[in-house]
Amino acid sequence: MSKFLTTYKTKLQNYWSLTKSLQTGLLLTTGVAGFMSARCPFLNWTTVLQVAGSLFLAVSGSTILNMWYDRDIDAKMHRTCARPFPTGEVKPIEGLILGAIISAIGVGWALSMDLLYGSIVFAGLFFDVVVYTLWLKRRTAWSIIWGGISGGMPILAGRAFGLGYVDWIGILLSLAILFWIPTHILTFSMRYRKDYQRAGIPTFPSTYGDAFTIRLIAASSVLVAIAITASAIGLGLTFGFLRLLAVLSFGLILLAFSSIIKPSERLNFGLFKYASLFMLSTMLVLIAQAI
């Protein structure tokens, strides 16, 4: 019995690590923030939990499918070689079935809640798994744009669910995520450059060099700040929340431009971490102003 429980627990832990809980959690937060930003009249915690649950399953499912497809390159990279697929802790067919079932439940749940909401959630999954991972990731460094578009779908879906239609603020918010993705992924691909080279994945640092990549990160940081600020003004955020967003955006831009002036590994890592904190804080601001 004890052995059975231990095996079961290990299996669950392996499945959990396939979901990339931090990344999934951040995307889920954007979806909830998008929904709550609509300040819709039927806002209640049951609906919020439904949004969170359906997004969690859809995002986790697509992440598992990505990991299943990328198991060969994960095995070549130091950073990812200990993941459950390369180590054999989860068999490929088992992961494929798990990912497909969780994705189907997530998208199905979303569609049952609202057709528009479900369609956008499905689009996010399609862009992420089919366009980004299966088609473009191994061919071009520009694939991150599709990763970014996919990353912007949860917030667009959440807001569209709250409103019943897609509005310009929802599009701006998803653009903010799209612009944020380069800050996040490009700093990451600079940090683990050798890993990506070993796996043969084209990245901006390896294709266009560090100087171009750092400038691109700075430009996208400015665009994130502009998109977030414009969305916040459109949402009618109070002056206090706008001040906080301005401060957080200033920090992001300051770090991005500091990395142009004096590039370093440490600064790059700081920018990577700060960008994640920035996005989380921004989403919490959107949630807080709606409560």
Add this chain to the structure above:
Amino acid sequence: MKKMTILDRILLLITGLLAAYLIIAGIDGFSTVPIIAFTIAFGILLVAGLLLIILGFSVLESPIVVILSTIIPLSLSLGLVWEYFPAWKIGYLVFALVGLTAVIITRTSTKGKGAVITLATVHGVAGVLITFVPFILSINGTTSGRFAFVGVGGALIGIGGLLLAFLKTGKPILSKERILSVLPALLLLMTLAYVIGFG
């Protein structure tokens, strides 16, 4: 360099949250320029706190720290003067801008005795204002009694500034390890004093 402990990170996180609260709601009662000035001060505190959490105490070795740590007392003092001493507001704004420019220029070029004197003058004036003005205002009844806590916050900024400044000059009052040990708690107490004082 001292390694940042979990407790240090928790204290800095609470400091960041309090600074965020001050930016969102804690300074709403003031007029526009003081709100902008206080936002700059607490904004720098918030971003600096986040960077300390992310990158550790090694952030303090950056030359930009001296400039940013000058902006905090200058902004706070500008906000106070603008709000409570309107006759002096333009004059002090000019002093703040010239003082900050002088600190940036002397820090990035000469770094000699002139840089120390400039820094001491600018910090000194701003430090005296943010420490004593709130006490005077609360004693003479211009503000509520608890506004004196703003002065406590100012005094704590002064202590922190002095510790870091002497450390940078190579003549530390306390050892580097000790200064870095007390810094997160000092920042938290300072921000808490402002929350109470502005509340």
